Amino acid sequence: MIIKVKTPSPGESITEVEVTSWLVKDGDYVSKNQVIAELDSDKATLEISAEENGVITLMEKKGKKIKVGDILCTIDTSKKRKIYEEESKKPYPEEKKNKINKNKKKETVSYNKNWPSPASKKILAEKNIPIESIQGTGKHGRITKKDCIISETTTDIHFPYIIGGKSTPVYRSKRVTTLSPLRRKISERLVSVKNKTAMLTTFNEVDMQEIFLIREKYKSIFKEIHGVNLGFMSFFTISCVRGLYIYPDINAIIHGEQKINFEYCDISIAISGPKGLMVPVIRNAEHLSFRGIEQEISRLSTRVRNGKISIDEMKGGTFTITNGGIFGSMLSTPIINPPQSAILGMHKVVERPVVVNKSIEIRPIMYLSLSYDHRIIDGKEAVGFLVSVKESIENPIKFLMGENEKNIPKILEL
Structure with missing residues (x-):
């Protein structure tokens, strides 16, 4: 049986909320009453719990605004924990594994930490972003395209910058985050009070x-x-x-x-x-x-x-x-x-x-x-x-x- 978990109303007059965090991953087995997500409204944070035991499928992404009544996720109650976990850990059949090994040579590639991928190299060159200002999050600490895009939106580069009368390369950063619905509402109310x-x-x-x-x-x-x-x-x-x-x-x-x-x-x-x-x-x-x-x-x-x-x-x-x-x-x-x-x-x-x-x-x-x-x-x-x-x-x-x-x-x- 598939259970649809709908977005509840956090309170009177609230029609929209934001998914601030998922506490489980897509495909996880969840237990009844387990807290699976947190939603933010303009008044408070709301915790969402699983209604039954089963395998969860996430329907909305973190950070997305959704309407009250929208389907947040589904829970498949037909799958039992022990059977599901055993099936998820089951290896490929031997014949399928051998077929893959014959048709595909195994490659072993190692990279130095913070070594840029080809796509990230291009972005670094085009945007004139110094490689030392980025922390790689890929495998083995490799710099990915996503790292470069994030850096482009959060880093201000001042080169050269005068320190102690000398021209020295200094990189200064800033972090950009979206205000939560609660903080946005508080801001609106405070300005309204001052004005009214x-x-x-x-x-x-x-x-x-x-x-x-x-x-x-x-x-x-x-x-x-x-x-x-x-x-x-x-x-x-x-x-x-x-x-x-x-x-x-x-x-x-x-x-x-x-x-x-x-x-x-x-x-x-x-x-x-x-x-x-x-x-x-x-x-x-x-x-x-x-x-x-x-x-x-x-x-x-x-x-x-x-x-x-x-x-x-x-x-x-x-x-x-x-x-x-x-x-x-x-x-x-x-x-x-x-x-x-x-x-x-x-x-x-x-x-x-x-x-x-x-x-x-x-x-x-x-x-x-x-x-x-x-x-x-x-x-x-x-x-x-x-x-x-x-x-x-x-x-x-x-x-x-x-x-x-x-x-x-x-x-x-x-």
Whole structure:
């Protein structure tokens, strides 16, 4: 029986995907549920698994764009693994082998590494490409025609080039690759945001000392009880939820001529993965404790880094938090994640001299930024929201955990 594996839909409104990699070869025997291919859409990467055991025939090439519903490959289920593998390894019949040997003399030719084939020699001469700038990929390292064509599209030759006042032959190269559908879509969206919103950014700084003290005191027992680390993100997420209720227009979007205010907080968290920056959503963060938020961040981060994150897990956020500080960023103006109206930027914590009660102390300081759409959010609201986040972080016992220190154990119980 021949099973046709069709291209599935990665999500609503997506009609086209790109074959980014085949994990099997044409003619391979595949097992049911074995991952055989990866497809890229403009929103996420989709893994394709074999529907049954059998021999696979690939119908589409890597890098090709295909429509949802097109036949991606076929699987012949009539062939069993053991029989198929034995047949594929079977030698020619003896009489056929002897016939070939009689009519054809065996030739043994050896080449030096990076020795060009006749066709590649011609291209090298016509295009004036130096042989030493090409790495041969043919048998025994021989330079093939394909090597020369690739080199022609990726190498800029500057001869001579002046180094230290002397004319010296130097060859400089560049690599040309096609942007993935996901990266192309991200590019389009970022340009669209810049063109279609009145984006402004406001800044503030926050003293992280209280957070450091609380984490130092409770991080070990928090990990022991809940199985996850107590990080900065839970403090900032809960601080943002508090700020969104105080300044509701930060948690709103423009839809045509209407403003939609959300009475729930779906917080998008920017996470770097192998495919680029992904922004999965913590649903109903207003109902989650420190434990709930840290567990959800851990789960989503693992799925992003393993390439398993789904489109549904990235849809529908109402506000975004991004942390450039993990890469060493001191200050930035993050771009709004459409259709949202604001995004909080966290940055690197640095020990700085600050004035505390009229004396200079060294404190761990983080710069914060809030980019917002001025069409819906006034400057007063944006500044107020950032100040509310600052006061929550600088006085977490009062604003995030209760009125006094005896309530801190809530961080362990909820």
